[in-house]
Amino acid sequence: MKKFSLLFLLLGFLLVMAACSDDASNDAEGEVGGEITVWVHPYTGDAEKEEEMWNTIVKRFQEDHDAEVNIEVIPWANRDQKILTALAANNGPDVFYAIPDQMPQYANEGMLLELDPYLEDFDLSDFVDTALVSTKWQDKTYGLPILQEAYTFFYNKEVIEAIGEDPENLPATWEDFEAWAEKAKEQGFYATTFQGGGSMNGTLYPYLWQAGGEVLTQDDEVLINNEAGVEAFSFINKMYENGWIPEDSITAMEHDAIWNSGKMLAVLGSGISLTNMQSSGEIDFIIGPPLQNKEQVTYGTVGMFVIPSNTDNPATAAEFVKVLTNADNQRTFNEVTQYIPTRESAKDIFEEQPYLAQLASYTQYALPGVIHPKGRDIMPMIQAELQTMMEGKKTPQEAADSAAEAIEGAVGQ
């Protein structure tokens, strides 16, 4: 047994050494060619249609480039773990799909290839500005966006009529919305949803941005408890205290049942909500613009393709990302997946779909969240303070201050 344990120790030691020694190479030179592996996800339920879509996109790439492209569809579940383990084992893809809060975290760890050297003669002006925000960390570009979303209010027309308002004249400001919310409450409806157990992107952040605030800058400056921040905290507190949002909003993960039973005036939704509502057909809805207080802003995620820094074939990978996000391929991709293209010129695919065209017109207001390596870490901290405030144990000012303190602690770590 002694011998065995010695063997295990040796084995362990060797593996540690091997894992420690794989340095990331970062070569900006190189010819396009060879073979690359691209990790994508199932963006719809229709695997066949998606396979066709990827074949089309790869064929377009191969018209001008002599390279092999392997598309691998990775299920969404535990995608972070899968990517991390593959990259750690130096066995990962050459291109993979990333979302905004993942990018700076990975980039800051040195896991992503900087794309600027490959984009010198590349025209980015067709891209929607808010979509490019999510691809940059510390003024360096790490990805090119392919899809975008914009969250805005979907109103229940029957409820609008019940409270005696005009569906043609939807709320544009906080003030307008507050007036509607109060009327809805009087008639026994909830004004809107608030998923306090979910991501801050769907709860605090949009209101905070609308108030003209910011959570955390890329230079580590914490702004969540400035005047605008406290205004957003207060607004949420007011919504909860007045019963405009459901009683369980503190930890709720969804309010679908309430919305679907017609007891809610408005719900914050995006393209997926649209698809669901259209397919169920239960609620007669109308889409309103993102609200404005000081600024008209909302949340909308961005999907981008990035390249790990340990790829063997950076030149081909970068070229593929550029081709993949060109206008033609964005049309193909977003026609199938029903997301919104990040290039203005590709938005013409929604000419005959008025709802999607309307949502597409709002992506210019849609920020992709807090772009910071600690963007994910700080969410539970802010969430806890928001919950404490809603439970009535802290004032908005105290909650915002405690959140700021917690963020400073996390950033300073």
Add this chain to the structure above:
Amino acid sequence: MTLKKNNQNLYKKNNKLPFKERFRKNAIVYLFLFPILIHFAIFQVFPFLFSFVLTFMDWKIIGNHEWVGLKHWMHFFQDKLAWKALWNTFMFSVYYIIPTMALGLILALIINSGVRFAGFFKGIFFLPVVTSFVIIAGLWGWLFRGTESGLINWIIAFFGIDPQLFLADSSQALLVLAGLSIFKVAGSTMIYYFAGLQSIPKELYEAAKIDGASKSKIFWKITFPLLKPIHFYVAIITTIGSFQIFDSAYLLTGGGPNYATTTIVFYLYQQGFTNLNLSYAAVLSYALFFIILIVSLIQRKYIGKDTAIY
């Protein structure tokens, strides 16, 4: 006592054959054992040791890893949230272990009592165990919805009780989650207890009846003490299970409100896979390992002693 010791020494001496002979005698065992040991070494021993190494490093997924000594361990002792998570986990065990054991035993007594359709009830009681946790959690969340339209709120309204926030209330959320786990797991503890009940010799009950013992006396003097090995086993597995509680918080509360349901494994998951702080997550997992080890040792000392029937 000395006799016993001598016997043991004798036994030890007799067993000590020369290595060669012993090997020849047991070669076939080693042959079968070898693949399992390899598997065990790669998938159990190596990760176990490697995660210990991780605790002394700032582990970057790609690139250079830094040795930071005891930094993460020091941080653990000052990390209020980690201690809160441990406390939550402890409270969860308090809410969960005894009720699960009690409910499992009661259910086992029901199906063992010769009631009609015992097999049917066994199936019903066992159903939550085989149903996916996500489904059960979804149902639980729906029952305990914190609005007036929640089913439990609707029921308690008949008794004049105001609607409760349940998962949205920091003083109730952990209890509701414990309730979910009890509901989910009691079926399997029932099976263990049922097996235990079946193994108690019938003669003991007959003798007790002849002596005129009452039903409750029979239970407390015969059934309950003779189930001791089962109590031990069930206590250990429910304790370990309670310390590893994660999915219900992940699915229903996201650790809230205000960290009230952030358990140690939930916190560990957040640190490791959301914040990519794998080294600190390894520290937390070692803390959890030591706690489970100590608790199991204590349990073994107090309730794990062999129970001789006669």
